[in-house]
Amino acid sequence: MNEALGYFFMSWVDPRLLGLIAAGTFAGIYIGAIPGLSVTMAVSILISFTFKWDINSALAVIAGIYLGGVYGGSRSSILLNIPGAPSAIATGLDGYPLAKRGEAGAAIGLTTVMSVFGGFIGILALAIAAPAVATLALKFAPRDYLMLAIWGILLVGSLSGGSLAKGIFAGAVGVLIGSVGLDPMTAEPRFTFGSLQLTAGISYVAAMIGFFGVAEVLVQLHEMHLKAVKQNVDKIIPPWHLVKKYLPLAARTSGIGVVVGALPGAGGDIAALMAYDHAKRTVKNPSSPFGEGAYEGLVAPESANNAAVPGAYIPMMTLGIPGDAVTAVIIGAMYIHGLKPGPMLMIETPHLFWFQVGALTLANCFLLVFGLTGIKIFAKIVETPKPLLLPLILMLSAVGAYAINNNPADVYWMLGFGVVGYVFKMYGFQVGPIILGMILGPLMDSSYRQAMISAEGNVGQFAGEFVTSPLSAIILAALTFTIVSQTAWWQRLRGRTSA
Amino acid sequence: MHTSRRRLPGELVFSMLLIAFSLFMLWQAYSISKFESFTSAGSFPMFAAMVMLLSGLIAAGETVKLTPLPGAEGESAWRQFVRQMTPGMLVQFVLAIAAYMFLLERLGFVMSSYLFLVISMRLLGSRKWVLNIWVSALSLAVVYLVFKTIFSVVLPSGTLLQGLIK
Numbered sequence: 001m002n003e004a005l006g007y008f009f010m011s012w013v014d015p016r017l018l019g020l021i022a023a024g025t026f027a028g029i030y031i032g033a034i035p036g037l038s039v040t041m042a043v044s045i046l047i048s049f050t051f052k053w054d055i056n057s058a059l060a061v062i063a064g065i066y067l068g069g070v071y072g073g074s075r076s077s078i079l080l081n082i083p084g085a086p087s088a089i090a091t092g093l094d095g096y097p098l099a100k101r102g103e104a105g106a107a108i109g110l111t112t113v114m115s116v117f118g119g120f121i122g123i124l125a126l127a128i129a130a131p132a133v134a135t136l137a138l139k140f141a142p143r144d145y146l147m148l149a150i151w152g153i154l155l156v157g158s159l160s161g162g163s164l165a166k167g168i169f170a171g172a173v174g175v176l177i178g179s180v181g182l183d184p185m186t187a188e189p190r191f192t193f194g195s196l197q198l199t200a201g202i203s204y205v206a207a208m209i210g211f212f213g214v215a216e217v218l219v220q221l222h223e224m225h226l227k228a229v230k231q232n233v234d235k236i237i238p239p240w241h242l243v244k245k246y247l248p249l250a251a252r253t254s255g256i257g258v259v260v261g262a263l264p265g266a267g268g269d270i271a272a273l274m275a276y277d278h279a280k281r282t283v284k285n286p287s288s289p290f291g292e293g294a295y296e297g298l299v300a301p302e303s304a305n306n307a308a309v310p311g312a313y314i315p316m317m318t319l320g321i322p323g324d325a326v327t328a329v330i331i332g333a334m335y336i337h338g339l340k341p342g343p344m345l346m347i348e349t350p351h352l353f354w355f356q357v358g359a360l361t362l363a364n365c366f367l368l369v370f371g372l373t374g375i376k377i378f379a380k381i382v383e384t385p386k387p388l389l390l391p392l393i394l395m396l397s398a399v400g401a402y403a404i405n406n407n408p409a410d411v412y413w414m415l416g417f418g419v420v421g422y423v424f425k426m427y428g429f430q431v432g433p434i435i436l437g438m439i440l441g442p443l444m445d446s447s448y449r450q451a452m453i454s455a456e457g458n459v460g461q462f463a464g465e466f467v468t469s470p471l472s473a474i475i476l477a478a479l480t481f482t483i484v485s486q487t488a489w490w491q492r493l494r495g496r497t498s499a
Numbered sequence: 500m501h502t503s504r505r506r507l508p509g510e511l512v513f514s515m516l517l518i519a520f521s522l523f524m525l526w527q528a529y530s531i532s533k534f535e536s537f538t539s540a541g542s543f544p545m546f547a548a549m550v551m552l553l554s555g556l557i558a559a560g561e562t563v564k565l566t567p568l569p570g571a572e573g574e575s576a577w578r579q580f581v582r583q584m585t586p587g588m589l590v591q592f593v594l595a596i597a598a599y600m601f602l603l604e605r606l607g608f609v610m611s612s613y614l615f616l617v618i619s620m621r622l623l624g625s626r627k628w629v630l631n632i633w634v635s636a637l638s639l640a641v642v643y644l645v646f647k648t649i650f651s652v653v654l655p656s657g658t659l660l661q662g663l664i665k
Binding site: 445 | 510513517524528532536537538540541542543544546547548550554557561584586588589593596597599600603604608616619620623625630631634642646651652654655
């Protein structure tokens with residue numbers, strides 16, 4: 001216990017780590033707030049620069065950026081009615097009407113406090129649940145990992161409102177990109193087309209920067225005409241009675257945030273939308289009607305999306321399965337540092353877990369400080385014109401892709417993936433499942449083959465084990481439900497039941 | 500939570516291309532180790548390619564059902580595609596990125612990045628040259644210092660002016 005506390009406070013007493021978390025949180029708020037810059041994009045680019053650092057420093061700065069970025073999106077939602085991040089879409093529904101009424105300061109203040117509250121609930125859940133999940137995860141068979149990985153890809157492909165078929169397609173593309181190179185079991189070349197370069201596989205950092213950085217920049221070119229509406233910001237710190245009034249709602253929606261964040265593949269954006277929906281259904285007398293400046297419409301999504309951040313760390317740390325796109329990138333960072341997230345990592349290097357819990361807690365404290373200060377300068381910075389901003393993002397992306405291996409070919413891969421990602425995005429395909437597929441592909445491949453080998457290559461026995469083991473049966477049921485709930489038949493059935 | 504969106508120009512062709520690509524990948528996956536065994540190197544890629552093909556077919560079916568986005572009067576399908584999917588600014592910007600990548604190795608990070616920033620800012624509609632020149636110089640200086648000192652990143656030094664500008 002004392003040991004765990006020591007690791008928890010490691011970043012609090014080391015001035016370098018403390019400074020990195022502060023800088024990360026500060027930068028994260030701005031990255032999250034500037035429309036066109038996303039947390040996933042920033043973390044993808046960042047890992048290519050921090051791979052030479054020690055793992056603690058890299059994870060500390062990433063934790064700060066992640067937590068700050070998810071919160072930061074709310075600011076541009078409130079001030080400009082342009083969500084800085086997908087997790088802030090719901091925030092703008094009531095935040096912007098509040099700003100139009102001249103209550104932007106109060107809205108930002110309340111948002112900050114509730115985001116921090118949600119963050120603490122999430123961290124508490126992470127500290128309590130993760131060790132328990134890791135112990136349970138030791139009982140997981142390879143087939144369970146296979147199903148969890150498939151479930152993660154399905155969830156990210158379906159829950160954010162797109163077509164399930166397109167989500168699955170994107171996930172499968174990612175799996176195939178992830179299997180380029182030599183087979184780790186038999187060393188047979190796969191999809192190398194006779195190229196020596198491809199035998200080493202495709203750099204997933206280049207792919208991540210391409211899909212999340214370059215593709216996003218290209219999509220943004222279609223929105224160059226959107227002009228920001230300037231707002232006045234006044235008093236920021238919310239009165240205590242207002243905070244007290246909304247704490248019960250924030251506690252409920254933080255719970256939603258943690259659970260949704262912990263689901264493999266589902267992140268802050270889905271958590272925020274579900275929490276907003278929950279508030280709409282359960283709050284009888286909101287401060288204003290929802291959509292017209294209800295404080296409840298701010299409290300619910302903002303507490304949920306920040307609670308989802310530590311929530312997403314749960315499957316990442318315990319199962320090695322990302323909770324969302326950012327944690328997929330963080331897993332990539334851990335691989336680069338020679339670590340393999342999963343139950344054994346929790347058992348063999350518990351200090352790394354407690355260090356991350358401590359870093360997230362510290363980042364959450366910094367969030368409160370930075371969230372309640374510097375709004376006026378902030379309002380100016382988020383209005384940076386896109387013609388100046390987008391080339392800068394591109395330059396950072398190119399250097400990030402180059403820096404990981406000092407290989408110019410990676411920069412071309414990045415551009416290629418960026419263009420493909422742009423076309424995918426324009427035609428309604430999400431790029432998140434591609435990255436999840438790339439990261440999870442090797443795990444799925446090895447899990448499938450281990451499960452098949454343990455069934456002695458007998459397909460009947462292999463299939464039977466999915467239903468005879470209680471744990472596998474539960475995961476299979478969840479997986480099946482995810483698919484069935486997306487079908488037209490299920491939607492019709494639900495419509496009939498609720499009618 | 501499905502959104503009722505319109506079919507964009509070229510979307511149907513893109514769906515067909517994805518199906519063709521899935522078939523190609525399935526063939527490639529099959530070529531790895533044929534039907535050797537259920538645990539061979541090609542077994543899981545074959546499964547993934549099959550999933551890709553099936554979901555690609557379903558996605559194409561969904562695309563067929565969408566109502567096409569109406570174009571301007573008298574506008575051909577090709578023109579509509581160019582206008583909405585590959586506007587001039589986008590094509591020029593992608594070409595500028597490709598040129599930047601080509602020059603990155605030859606001119607080095609500082610020179611190529613500066614040229615890219617100034618030119619692409621202009622391409623994207625920032626008409627004040629002086630502003631572009633200053634913003635590019637300032638941001639490049641910050642990025643260069645941060646990368647070199649904090650991140651210790653090795654930046655491309657360039658083959659043409661090596662030793663002169665690193």
